[in-house]
Amino acid sequence: MTSPLTEARRIVVKTGSSLITDKAGVLRSAWLATLANDIAEWRKAGRDVLLVTSGAVALGRPLLGSKGQRLDEKQAAAALGQPRLMSALGDAFAPHNLRVAQALLTPDDTEHRRRWLNARATLETLLEAGVIPIINENDTVATEEIRYGDNDRLAARVAQMISADVLVLLSDIDGLYTDNPNTNPNAEHVPLIKTLTPEIEAMAGDTNDHGLGSGGMTTKLAAARIAQNAGCATAITLGSGDAPLSALESGARTSWVLPTLSPDTARKAWLKGHLSPEGTLTVDAGAAKALYGGASLLPIGVKSVSGQFERGAALAIKSETGAIIATGITAYCAADIRAIAGHHTDDVPALLGLARRPAIIHRDDIALED
DSSP states (O other), rough: OOOOOTTSSEEEEEEEEHHHHHSSSSSSSSHHHHHHHHHHHHHHHEEEEEEOOOHHHHHHHHHHHHHOOOOOHHHHHHHHHHHHHHHHHHHHHHTTTTTTTEEEOOOOHHHHHHHHHHHHHHHHHHHHTTTTEEEEEGGGSSSOOOOTTTHHHHHHHHHHHHTSSSSEEESSSSSSSSSSTTOTTTEEOOEEEEOOOOHHHHOOOOOTOSSSSSHHHHHHHHHHHHHHHOOOEEEEEEEESSSHHHHHHTTTTTEEEOOOSOOOHOOOOOHHHOOOEEEEEEHHHHHHHHHHHOOOBOGGGGEEESOOOOOOOEEEEEESSSOOEEEEEESHHHHHHHHHHOOGGGHHHHHHHHHHOOOOOOOGEEEHHH
């Protein structure tokens, strides 16, 4: 099998606390340096890379002077540890002249469309600037019990959000086995997964030998399912050794979960099948032609607006004949679109009193009718 990494241009890498720190909560600086070197090499090759990492709570616990088991203690440990984590990552990438930026997300940021649009725009802007986005769950303000396994799913949501080609889940095991290899010497490694069947999911276990959090292979397969439905391949591979991404690219033992669709096709299918329009935009012939050519919808092409809706709403896009030609997610509310419809993009700041994104609906958020 040709590795999905071969053609991948956008990759999300997830690493956990058991890789970032040892059991005493001490940073594994040497290992982190090799990971940064791997990511720097991918950047040199023209790939976009985002790093989703746990570790704030583990780094903060020793500073807190407690075991950090209660929710408030975990949140306090996260507040103490997050600056240490970002400082360590900044130091690791500095020799490669790469800047890092912190993005703390919660499930709401990837599930609610308005916040999803904001988060994606921020990440895209960072990538365009050549920055490495460092993403972590916002443990400091979590209202539910903090679980490190959630970052597997968060990484998958990020991969879905930014249309990644590959999600790499660095683990303390080199993939999925038919049984627990620590207790069953006859357990067989599963190198390739095309369909996440109940039989495959039953092979997963939830042990965590490091005691740094809950979750295990089950959360990784759940993340892989999210990524698979987004057209993104997932690699579950051993991350504890030096230069784990180089090892992966060189053919290290891995469980690959393959997608059935491309990221673009998966996104369009989601837009068409899972969103109910809350309003309608009628566009002129020039805008309709541009949309069919793969362009974004700009204000000048909008003839009229129907409905009351907020930013992040799904909208039907109609031609002047009344035919629905597309569905999309709007970056503007109804009132703002009415104010700028028919105007050039350069007029938007004066009309709305602030600079906004040029497209009413970005081409990545448009699904054309067949």
